[in-house]
Structures are given as C-alpha cells and as structure tokens.
C-alpha cells in the first residue's frame with residue numbers, strides 16, 4: 001500500500017478536547033484520551049490521539065479504511081496496551097486494567113467483524129452480557145439451589161427487556177449465528193448494553209444494513225443514549241448517520257487526528273474534505 | 284409427552300439422555316444379576332461405565348470449552364491409583380465395600396481435581412495447539428511419576444517413596460503400589476450400579492453446568508474469546524473451571540475402573556488411551572453427551588466380541604483412521620486448528636489482527 005505524502009504544515013492544530021455538548025460541559029468527561037498512541041513494530045497505527053467525551057454525548061470517529069479507528073477501540077478496551085499516552089475512564093487511569101476490568105469499569109463495545117457467541121441462543125448471548133450482574137455461583141448452578149432459579153429468572157427478565165429495545169424478544173431462542181446480518185449487529189449492541197456500560201463503543205454498527213435498517217438503527221442509538229444516559233462513541237462510514245446523530249466528531253487519518261468539531265464544522269473543513277469526504281465517500 | 288414437547292430442544296435432549304441411561308441400566312442390571320448375559324459383556328459392564336464417564340468428561344473440555352486435551356488418560360490414572368490405594372488402605376476401616384468404593388471414587392476425583400488445578404496453571408495460559416501439546420506431555424509425566432511411585436501401608440498409615448522400591452514398614456505392613464508393577468491383587472469392589480450412578484452424576488454435573496451462568500461463560504470462551512473478554516468474562520477462571528471439573532470426573536472414572544480390575548499398571552493409561560477417549564468424543568460429536576455415551580459403549584464392547592477379537596491388534600490403527608475421517612468430515616475448530624498446522628502450513632490466523 002503506497003502511502004500518499006502528507007505535508008505536515010497542512011495539519012490543523014488539534015485542540016486537546018472534543019466539542020462536548022452543552023449539557024455535559026459542567027460534568028467531568030466520561031472518557032479522556034491524552035497523547036494516546038500505539039506502534040506495531042515499525043508502524044505507528046495511532047499517534048497523539050487526544051479526545052474527550054461527555055457523559056451523555058454521541059460522538060463519532062471517522063476516517064478512511066486503515067486510519068486506525070478500530071485500533072483506537074482496541075486501545076480503549078485494552079485488547080492492545082498503548083505504547084504511549086493515557087486513557088482516563090471517568091477520571092481513572094486504565095493503564096493497569098485488563099479487557100475484563102475495563103468492561104467492569106464501564107466500557108462495552110461491538111466489533112467491526114461481528115463477534116457473537118454464535119452457537120448459543122440470542123438470549124444466552126444477552127445473559128453473557130449480564131454475566132457480572134448475575135449473582136449466583138458455580139455450586140448454586142451445579143446443585144440448582146434457589147439462588148440459581150432466582151438468578152436465572154432475573155437474568156431472563158432483564159435479557160428480554162434489553163432485547164425489546166430492538167424488538168428482538170421473539171428471537172430469544174434462535175441460535176445467534178443463524179440470525180440475519182442486521183439482527184446480529186443489533187444483538188451485539190444489546191449484549192454490550194447488558195454489561196451496564198457508561199460508554200458504549202460501536203464499530204461500524206450500520207455496516208451491511210440497508211437504508212431503512214440504518215435509519216432505524218440511528219433512532220435506536222439515540223433512544224439508547226436517552227434511556228440509559230450513557231455516552232456513545234461510534235465508528236461509521238455512513239456519513240448521513242454520523243452527521244445526523246453525532247454531536248462531536250473526530251477525524252482520523254493515518255493514525256493522526258486531522259480534525260475535530262461539530263458535524264457542521266467537519267463538513268466544512270477543507271482538510272477533512274481533501275483527506276476523506278471528498279475522495280472516498282464510502283471508505 | 285406434551286410436557287416433553289414443550290421443553291426447549293436442549294432440555295429435551297438432556298432429559299432423553301438421562302432416560303436412555305436409566306432404561307439401559309434397568310434392563311441390563313436384572314439380566315446381569317441373573318447371569319443371563321454373556322461373560323464377555325458381564326466383564327465389560329464396569330469398564331464401559333468408566334469409559335463413558337471418561338468420554339463425557341473429555342467432551343466437557345473438547346466440546347464445551349473448545350480446547351483439545353491429549354492427556355486425559357493422565358487424570359484417569361491419578362484417580363485409578365489414588366482410588367485403588369485408598370480402597371486398599373481402608374480395607375479394614377470401612378468393611379462395607381459399597382461405601383469404600385464411594386469414598387475411593389471421591390478421593391480419586393479430588394486428587395485428579397487437584398492435579399488438574401496444578402496442571403491448569405501453566406496449561407491454561409496457552410491456547411489451541413500449544414495447550415494440546417502440553418496436555419500430551421502432562422499425560423506422559425503422570426505415567427512416569429506413577430511408574431516410579433511406591434506406596435505401602437502399615438499401622439501408622441500410608442508410606443510413600445519415589446524411585447526407591449525399598450520401604451521400611453511396621454509390623455503387618457504391606458506394599459500397595461509397586462512402581463512399574465502397579466497394584467496387584469485389587470479386591471474388585473466396583474459394581475455396575477456404581478458405574479451407573481457415576482454416569483448419572485457426571486451427566487447431571489455437565490448438564491447443570493452447561494445451563495448455568497458458569498457453563499455459559501465456558502461456552503462463550505469456546506465461541507469467541509475476545510468477545511467474552513469484552514463483556515467481562517474472566518478467561519482463565521472459566522477455562523480452569525471446565526478443566527478441573529473434567530479432570531475430577533475423569534479421576535472418579537479412574538477409581539471406578541481400577542477397582543473393577545485385578546491389577547492395574549501405569550502404562551495402561553498412556554497416550555493411546557487418551558487418543559482412544561478422544562476418538563469416542565469426536566465420533567460421538569463434540570458437545571453431544573449422548574454421542575459420547577454411545578461411542579464409548581460401542582467402541583469398548585465391539586473389540587471384545589468374538590468376531591472382532593482377532594482384529595484387536597489393529598484397533599489403534601482403525602481408530603486413528605476413524606479420527607482423521609471424522610475430522611475431515613466435521614467442523615471442529617479445536618481439532619481442525621490443531622491438525623491444520625500439520626497438513627497445511629499456511630493457516631489463516633483470525634486472531635492475529637487483534638479484535639476487528
């Protein structure tokens with residue numbers, strides 16, 4: 001892959017934080033990245049990534065393929081350990097946390113290449129999201145003690161409630177792997193929500209969806225934010241989705257933030273237009 | 284029957300599996316008691332139960348957890364020898380043979396569980412091929428250890444010696460385990476009833492586990508480890524749980540097996556035995572408990588029948604071929620991944636690019 005040469009002087013200076021919506025400004029941000037970066041051997045996949053997300057903000061992360069967007073998610077969820085920089089989740093440095101601990105601390109995600117528990121039922125997938133919120137242990141399960149029945153009952157009810165966000169209750173006993181593509185993406189979101197996050201990361205949630213499914217998804221993302229009062233950071237190539245629901249947008253190119261701002265600002269930014277919007281609309 | 288139809292398919296399968304096992308026992312037990320079945324089959328009743336439990340417990344690791352273990356016979360060995368030593372040492376303490384058998388099986392399960400826990404610490408940090416190879420090595424290590432272990436008993440209790448066959452025992456003391464010679468003169472206290480109970484307990488453990496929070500977590504690791512971690516599931520904890528439960532059940536099966544034999548030697552529980560049990564699991568279907576029961580039963584009894592006895596020498600060859608054919612025919616990530624390494628050098632490593 002030939003990398004086109006970039007003139008460093010053309011880069012706009014990067015503000016240290018994102019545009020945080022009015023209602024969230026007086027609260028501390030749920031997530032703050034400072035000078036975050038990672039190298040893979042000689043390749044700098046992400047560099048000097050600075051971003052802050054408000055507590056109930058829907059933020060977007062866009063950029064061409066290979067820009068490093070998914071890598072940012074992998075850094076936030078500790079699939080990769082950052083080479084440089086700090087991640088503050090609700091003011092707490094996640095430096096020493098594992099993927100599991102980061103989830104318990106409040107970050108849940110979906111994957112660009114859907115990763116469901118495909119041999120398990122839809123309901124079980126959601127119950128796995130609820131795993132750390134179901135209180136009975138191994139022995140209660142093995143001997144079917146009262147704690148087991150109680151725990152499973154609560155989990156079942158909660159799972160159904162969560163599935164109802166996307167009207168998926170009737171699919172509860174279907175094998176996750178045999179769901180249509182769009183439903184798999186929705187199930188991944190439900191499973192992530194089940195972990196009770198304060199920040200939801202969505203990696204190309206509308207990929208492979210038709211326009212009406214995408215429109216419905218947009219509504220639901222907003223609904224989720226409103227109902228659960230959480231922050232959402234989404235990676236998306238569908239510009240209509242990003243521009244209509246994101247309050248703050250961050251544009252990444254070759255691992256570097258090249259612009260930040262509101263949708264209007266981003267759409268008018270000549271650097272963004274040159275690097276991304278103008279050239280390859282569908283990425 | 285209506286109730287049966289209203290169950291979920293998985294629950295119905297579990298229910299039918301229990302029912303089939305109970306029915307088989309209910310038919311065979313009176314026949315066996317009346318001496319109406321052939322001596323060959325009669326002699327195979329207890330070993331068949333032991334192999335069935337071995338297959339079920341390995342299926343927990345291979346089918347439910349999704350990791351390939353090539354040293355399952357090692358856990359059987361631990362249970363077989365600890366159970367037999369226990370039964371021998373308790374001969375005068377617990378005269379009731381049924382109770383002594385029960386205690387010995389629990390001891391076998393505990394010891395195998397402990398060994399499983401110790402082994403799982405290094406093993407479970409590995410994945411796939413590496414895990415499989417380490418379990419293979421572990422099976423060999425257990426064999427060597429038991430071959431060099433000497434256990435005697437006297438009024439003061441048990442005495443252990445490693446590598447040194449000589450042992451000073453008190454008045455009336457006797458050797459139980461004699462290194463490579465194994466344990467001779469075992470009093471055969473295992474019964475078909477005990478085997479049946481152990482199968483039922485094993486099924487209950489596996490089915491209840493699979494339908495609980497912990498079992499779901501174990502299956503989540505099998506289906507997608509990265510996704511499991513992303514929803515806060517502790518990989519090591521649940522891998523270990525599956526591995527240790529599997530080992531403990533194999534230990535109980537080992538005790539049942541050894542206490543149904545006149546003599547046991549460590550070399551019986553070798554790599555071939557591990558592969559044999561793997562064949563049962565693969566042939567019966569990974570994750571399918573009824574499949575393991577059928578495969579283990581038939582493949583244990585079949586070679587003993589008069590028609591097949593002459594071909595017994597070719598058994599391992601036949602099993603190896605069966606294993607390869609079944610693997611080619613089925614989609615097993617655990618097995619396919621392992622063998623693809625040898626057949627095809629270029630394996631697509633989906634995990635390498637991180638979590639896309």
Ligand SMILES: Nc1ncnc2c1ncn2[C@@H]1O[C@H](COP(=O)(O)OP(=O)(O)O)[C@@H](O)[C@H]1O
Nearest residue numbers: 040045064065066067068069070071635636637
């Ligand atoms: N585990 C890895 N090892 C080496 N390179 C990687 C790894 N993960 C990502 N990269 C590289 O980092 C860059 C950014 O990838 P990614 O974050 O997936 O891009 P996208 O913005 O399309 O999501 C790519 O050049 C990719 O090849």
Ligand SMILES: [Mg+2]
Nearest residue numbers: 069070071112
């Ligand atoms: Mg990506």
